[in-house]
Amino acid sequence: MNWRERYRSKLCTPEEAVARIPNYASVRMPMGPVPLTLVRALAQREDTLRGIRLFQGSSRQPIPFLEEPERWQGKVEFVADFVSAILRPAIEQRWADFLVTDYSVGSRSQHFDRTDIWHPDVFLAVVSEPDSDGLVSFGYTLWHSRQFLQNARLRIAEVAPDVLRTFGDNAVPLDAFDWIVEARDYLAPPPPPELSPERIEVTEVVGAYVSTLVHDGDTVQIGTGTLSSCMGLYLTGKNDLGIDAEILVATAVELVKLGVATGKYKTFHPGVATASFIVPGSDFAFCHLNPRIALYDIEWCNSLPRIAQIQNLVAINQASMIDLTGQVASESIGAVMYTGPGGQLVWSMGALYAPGGRSVIVLPSTARHGTVSRIVATLPEGTLVTVPRTFVDYVVTEHGIVNLQGKTQRERAKALIEIAHPRFRDELTDYANRTFWPRRRIFGP
Incomplete structure (x- = not known):
């Protein structure tokens, strides 16, 4: 009996499901991943839809409600908790809203008088075809999916071919869904963009610096920024690294493939690289049913008390800018969301608390082809602080490494100016002298 016969009583058309x-x-x-078949079927109800709130983060495929968002006002409101390139225009034009949350505390919203985002009316998900035990996988992402499947009032699965399966907690019974449809429009997620030649040069220098902060036997977490996600390339000379992260970037998967990340000394799940999401562009064929790769619920992965227990943790994340006091901004441009906080705060804090831990913030020294400094006197109006200055440890640009812990405001300003691009050091020094010292000039560029 094939799975279609086994689940005949729940199998329906996408139109019937939505x-x-x-x-x-x-x-x-x-x-x-977007359940495209179900979403497109829902869009066919345009004339009758009213007041739907559709929540998703880091969408990797086009969504009809965002392609002509003005058409859907009053019908479908899209809410993102992490902004991808596909979502960005709708966020910038205020057609979509942003959910302010920390993934490690999402379930707490159901308690007291908080707004409960933990019990949706409907849960829609792409899943794999069931195995012989009737279990399906959520593919390259687990995140909160098991919890939403448990808590939603209506649960609809979109079964697609060739969906990645992993170890860990990434398996649920297909029977847990109320209705099942077959995917008509499954699209593989696009690969990440290639780096420009100038960014490659910056990445190589930053990577060389970062490699000096990672030691044999350390456990590393590598964030998803275009610069930070490349840092695994510069750790291939290390031995017995562990991977414990929010998200597995492609270079972290490569460290497992190369035998560099054996996980021998990991605090949690030794011998296994753990996360809640695998970035598209990673070697999915290697990750498929590989016992060395496992996905777990994001609240477990990003639990601050758990992270603080990881021996010799090195958390490597990317900032978009940092001011002279050490405040890290990684998620917005002014008040407009550009990405999201992700787990950067809990991993930066956790690494400082962890025995033998280190937190590393990387960023290119400039943006817009060298015309703008990313080390700034003050953050632009409305810019959100992702990591408070008190929890910033190492900062790395292509001009060097500094450590901010134990430093005064004056010492922090001087240290950060030293790793700013030379073109901007004079103006940063002038601001620092006027702001942090009583006399007009205390130190030179």
Whole structure:
């Protein structure tokens, strides 16, 4: 008996499935992959839709409600908790909203008088075809999916071919869904963009600096920024690294493939690289049913008390800018969301608390082809602080490494100016002298 026969009583057309979604429902989708067949079927109800709130983060495929967002006002409101390139225009034009949350505390919203985002009316998800035990996988992302499957009032699965399976907690019974449809429009997620030649040069220098901060036997967390995600390339000469992270970037997967990341000394799940999401562009064929790769719920991965227990943790994350006091901004340009906080705060804090831990913030010294400094006197108006200055440890640009812990405001300003691009050091020095010293000039450029 094939799976279609086994689940015949729940199998329906996409149109029949989405007809069961009531107006004014909250609809959740997993982080990353979009159940395109179901979403497109829902869009066919345009004339009758009212007040739907559709939640998803880091969307990797086009969504009809964002392609012509003005058409959907009053019908479908899209809410993101992490902004990808596909979502960015709708966020910038204020057609979509942003959910302010920390993934490690999402379930706490159901308690007291908080706004409960933990019990959606509807959960839509792409899943793999079931195995012989009737279990399906959420593919390259687990995140909160198991919890939403448990808590939603209506649960609809979109079964697609060739969906990645992993070890860990990334398997649920297909029977847990109320209705099942077959995917008509499954699209593989696009690969990440290639780096420009000038960014490659910066990456190589920053990578060389970062490699000096990582030791044999350390456990590393590598963030998803275009610069930070490349840092695994510069750790291939290390031995017995561990991978414990929010997200597995492609270079972290390569460290496992090369036998560099054996996980021998990991505090949690020794011998296994753990996360809640695998970045598209990684070697999915290697990750598929590989016992050395496992996905777990994001609240477990990003739990600050757990992270603080990881022996010799090195957390490597990327900032978009940093001011002279050490405040790190990584998620917005002014008040407009550009990405999201992700787990950068809990990993930066956790690494400082962890025995033998280190937190590393990387960033190019400039943006816009060298015309703008990313080390700034003050953050632009409205810019959100992702990591408070008190929890910033190492900062690395292509001009060097500094450590901010134990430094005064004056010492921090001087240290950060030393790793700024030379073109901007004079103006940063002038600001520092006027702001942090009582006399006009205390130190030179």
